[in-house]
Amino acid sequence: MQLLHVPSSLCLSFQNVKTHEESGLPSYEKPLQLSSAIFCSLQQQRPERSKWASRRGSALSSFTAKAASLEDVAGAPAISKGTAESDVLKALSQIIDPDFGTDIVSCGFVKDLRINEALGEVSFRLELTTPACPIKDMFEQKANEVVNLLPWVKNVSVTMSAQPARPIYAEQLPAGLRTISNIIAVSSCKGGVGKSTVAVNLAYTLAGMGARVGIFDADVYGPSLPTMVSPENRILVMNPEKKTIIPTEYLGVKLVSFGFAGQGRAIMRGPMVSGVINQLLTTTEWGELDYLVVDMPPGTGDIQLTLCQVVPLTAAVIVTTPQKLAFIDVAKGVRMFSKLKVPCVAVVENMSHFDADGKRYYPFGRGSGSQVVEQFGIPNLFDLPIRPTLSASGDSGTPEVVADPLGDVSKTFQDIGICVVQQCAKIRQQVSTAVTYDKSIKAIRVKVPDSDEAFLLHPATVRRNDRSAQSVDEWTGEQKLQFADVPEDIEPEEIRPMGNYAVSITWPDGFSQIAPYDQLQTIERLVDVPRRVPSQV
Template identity: 40%
Template sequence: MMPLNEADVRAALDGVVDPHAGRGLVALGCVRGIGLDGADIAVDIVLGYPARGWHEALAATVRERLSALPGAGRVTVSVASRVQAHKVQKDLTPLPNVRNIIAVASGKGGVGKSTTAVNLALALQAEGATVGVLDADIYGPSIPKMLGLQGRPDSPDGKTIEPKRNHGLQAMSIGLLVDEDTPMIWRGPMVTQALQQLLGDTRWEGLDYLVIDLPPGTGDIQLTLSQRIPVSGAVIVTTPQDIATLDARKALQMFNKVEVPVLGIVENMAVHVCSNCGHAEHVFGAGGGERMAARYGVPLLGSLPLDIRIREQADSGAPTVAADPDSALSLAYRDIARRAAAQLSLQARNRSLPNIVISNT
């Protein structure tokens, strides 16, 4: 029997397809080391996205695959994750202390975008990332209520502000700076300026991801924000019904025009299961998100049910992933978070260097 060699091990590893990224482990570039000691094999895998909930299952799959190689002895597998900063729109640079910004958008209101955004942020955190949330809906901020945040943020120097924190997330919203009942009667340029200040003046601390909950629609405000904020990727939220996917397609095309990669589509309120009889009904139609994803060649990150618990938990200030972390709903959000982050990990990394000025003094 021929002794094992590294080529055999690599071929076996590339046969293990990452279900979140859709590629083999070698093709993904996440196999960082292969050690051979006689018949014994040691493999070091570093994923480019947070996947704490999948590490053990991946390690078990790799051990099983490598143990099946002829002549294989003991197999040791190490799995970790490391999040890198990825490219943003041309002429923009990532923010200090924020590796990646993920914009969550929809073409229309009422599709559960904000609820999806906060649960996505909590899910990324549950998978091992450091995460923040920025509420970009100046006219109708809802993030403070959803995250149970109260009180004005602190400003240590009178120029910058500390993010509010709850459930482990860092968060900022205009809703924390004005009275809850005060309407924001501002024109577009004021809204854009306010959001840029909230983003740039907040003292974000070592974020792997900043999830931005964009206002609904694709008007001047959304387009301007998409051009001025250094976004690494976008997630589109829709319901299955045709009128919702029609508007969601506009949001997707907006990001294409400003060269922001769309990481995928989340289909919200896909099915309702009666809590009394268990009957499943597609209240808003079926398959709209899947058809949209196929049409534009982007992944369907996942489908979420129309479930009263999601609404009740968000209204109470403890969204589903925080309130019931082991539930099927939370696991669905975590799978969506892994898929979105995995798609981002496939994008080019940010290679920009700070400007260095050398002067004779």
């Protein structure tokens, strides 16, 4: 192994659930991707588990704990395999997701269903989108209960699992990023507001919830990660065969920072810094991660643009302080993410207040965080108090959520973690289903994320509206692709998401069209919906 030297130039697999016709079961052709705040897991040994579960307990009231009425089966001397499978799926369909109101069977969460009718044994697996959710144990308990209520069942075995970590469009990414499900930017255009404190404690909170997590310190000029954590190996090493970077680790979280490269703080110009960031991020052997937390540097310059363009950011968490000056700078960052189609899911107002003599004091004023939420429509706001222990933990190398997992600060970060898990799952669901092809009516369905409007487009119209250099002359603007060049009955072969802003549509002639959501919203729409074409057997 050799030391890394920086060169100078530097939620679930929602598969369709198709049951056998002979069993008389329904066929679920359009599963719904649900919030990962529901289908996830929690490390059993952490003391916070009961607090998280109780906090979401009210949501679980939507579960129906009673199995379906099966009197016609109870009196039968023997039960067939098809009937038994139907009974189990019908019982599990009583479990409703409290956020979306859809049962777990229709969503395709039930996997590997095995039944021994003679012994009355049932086993199955619930596949999760992410292992980082506080009420996974509740789902397991309800699944056991409803199946055990079936009259012929004597033993139930439920296994909880999560899909392999991967982004929605892995094949378009550098090799090092293809096994990372969600990349979260923790950002503020202003320095000194506590981005690194929030990033590190958020990462270790997600790890405490059972997720596989990494932290990338993107501040080359002033890296904070080496001070805030204390890994045994404080120098990054390079795999000489693969020419990849092996991250260091602390308490199970993978860490990469320029401060671990043995170079100290950087003195270099912007383009060179962008090269360093690109190398550190894309050539690291991250392995399978559910969440990669990126500690963004202040500003909206080369580094920020490089990160947003090279990395498929799932969402951003904005950090601010109560002062008006902080709001002015933070607003610039929010606008940058908006322009780059990166959703901002939460605002954290750091150093918001302190308590003394039975009173709450706001030494830096009030309202910056709420102003960001109101002006930009960000859905969640969290306050972090002024605490000497929070500052001290950043200097000691042990994050506050690790040093005091039951404290008030840790509870706030648990709420932030739950918010991030839930919002990331919703974003992934919206992106993966934003543009689809409905073969039965030969039309492209569009529902742009963060929009309630859904509409249909004719495939030929979409193909004719391509604005790439192959269809339109870049210099003259002359239309190279003519109307007659596209057959009316053309159908897309594949539609894949391209970040949070566009889809890639592959056509029968091999052409891959990049169709931004903004452009799709301006194309002539189908008003008369075509009749459904019966599926061929």
